[in-house]
Amino acid sequence: MRAMVYRGPYKIRVEEKDIPKIEHPNDAIVRVTTGAICGSDLHLYHGMMPDTRVGMTFGHEFIGVVHEVGSSVQNLAVGDRVMVPFNVYCGSCYFCARGLYSNCHNVNPNATAVGGIYGYSHTCGGYDGGQSEYVRVPFADVGPGLIPDWMDEEDAVLLTDALPTGYFGAQLGDIAQGDTVVVFGAGPVGLFAAKSSWLMGAGRVIVIDHLEYRLEKARTFAHAETYNFAEYDDIVVHLKKETDYLGADVVIDAVGAEADGNFLQHVTSSKLKLQGGSP
Known part of the structure; x- marks a missing residue:
């Protein structure tokens, strides 16, 4: 399949990758039909997100069609149109039981306070994202929602994050x-x-x-x-x-974390303030 691949800060490519496989009975494989680029992806692109590894595929805003399901999946069937929320969660741990799905304890071996996010570095679990033709979706009975027949894809994809x-x-x-x-x-x-x-x-x-x-x-x-x-x-x-x-x-x-200037501007401003000058 074709996928966007990270090759380092300010370096991305479209490359061939293996179609993901079912790794757990609760998994589903979704064929992406519409994906979006989030402003948060710029943090990854600029190299500002810790542990963003070469070879990762970005994308946490996507919808698609169920291509394959694991043996334990009950709520989805091949051919279903689904919207996939940006965060990966189990639905049953301490945090999920309280609606704090982004803090799920069972989806991220790299952290104790951050759950999993599709395509958002190994700090957030190392899950490949939806800027590709196929995505592995863990806990498929919990996260993805069926898209009503009357809803257009362009509207449905906005419900995944924005x-x-x-x-x-x-x-x-x-x-x-x-x-x-x-x-x-x-x-x-x-x-x-x-x-x-x-x-x-x-x-x-x-x-x-x-x-x-x-x-x-x-x-x-x-x-x-x-x-x-x-x-x-x-x-x-x-x-x-x-x-x-x-x-x-x-x-x-709703401006964003990088809108107030780059690192050099902050250093220069701080230095001027220490010297009694004006930024």
Whole structure:
């Protein structure tokens, strides 16, 4: 099969790999029909994720068709269309029993507090991901969900990571009826966070970014107010003015870990501060 293969920081290739095989009776093999590239994949690509090994295939947002099932699998059959959540979990350990699936104790021999994630380094279990033609899916009766006949693949693939991440961000905000919610970042996760805020009872949703095409999407898709922070001397002061100086009730950061500059910029900034200068 063809698969994306990691060859070191900033080096990826499309290469031939063996089609994965059933390794446990609870496994399934899924033929990928639609896969996505997540912003988090950049951490791997840039070499920022520990223990990302040469030869690994990325991809934790994918859907497909069941190609083969292990002898113990009961909920899936060959030919089923399935969406596969990004995290691998057993469904029965201490953490899974409490809904903390990303901390599953039974899927990652390399850590005690981090579960398994498809295509996200050996720190997260070493599972090959969905930027390939086939994927081995452990605990196939627990994670994958059947895709309804009426749902398009382009919509289903968003349910594997992007939409749940934005929804969870809004959920963490404990939004109360009528709250003013500000979302920083109008990428896919920010858009879903803004849309989800309405579902949770927000009375006002504001999205901040500096890319006009993303702000336009926030207006048409998420029905949010938008402001381009590049047009204001201080966006925080502007938000204060726009909220009668009360500020937001809930703020969701959907910008990303690498948006505040690279390592050299941080070192330079820290050095200037120590010397009494200005970054």
